[in-house]
Amino acid sequence: DAKTTQPTSMDCAEGRAANLPCNHSTISGNEYVYWYRQIHSQGPQYIIHGLKNNETNEMASLIITEDRKSSTLILPHATLRDTAVYYCIVRVREKTSYDKVIFGPGTSLSVIP
């Protein structure tokens, strides 16, 4: 079973920041927060992951609360091409072991012109 809860859908105006929330209140100490997205009829695309510190890359920023029970994915300047389903996943990530990725329903983000 997925260990996260996300809103079913969200809208965002083009050019504005898209903030996608995720609750993972039962996260364990060795579980990372991962974000993937899936554009229609394509395979999932990795976006970002983090353990407890905030993370930023060329695609997005990940803000994790201090208690690690929730996080927010931020797309700083959403474009129409960011319209997709966004999946928040928690999984173990260690040097010699890993959890398989189990997808929940995700958040369907629509970027509106």
Place this chain on the structure above:
Amino acid sequence: GAVVSQHPSWVICKSGTSVKIECRSLDFQATTMFWYRQFPKQSLMLMATSNEGSKATYEQGVEKDKFLINHASLTLSTLTVTSAHPEDSSFYICSATGRGGRSYEQFFGPGTRLTVL
């Protein structure tokens, strides 16, 4: 990131025939591969996990005799849908993970659209 390919990208077949889908890791050794299925407007559902050289582990409710998985090498896994029926029409996605560096991550293929007439 690492590249995972799938072939074919789409396939149409007649009911009762078998269809084979290939999943390849192009630039790393995939010790484990995963097969997912996705119906329209639904999330990805994990079907099975396969480790190179051993039998696949199927998720509950997935028929192992219908969905044959072979992971004979560190770069190739195949999913064969046997005696396909229209209800098997779906988007099939594989992913792979390996060992060493970023290979511990799970990388996804582009998917294969199967339509059974």
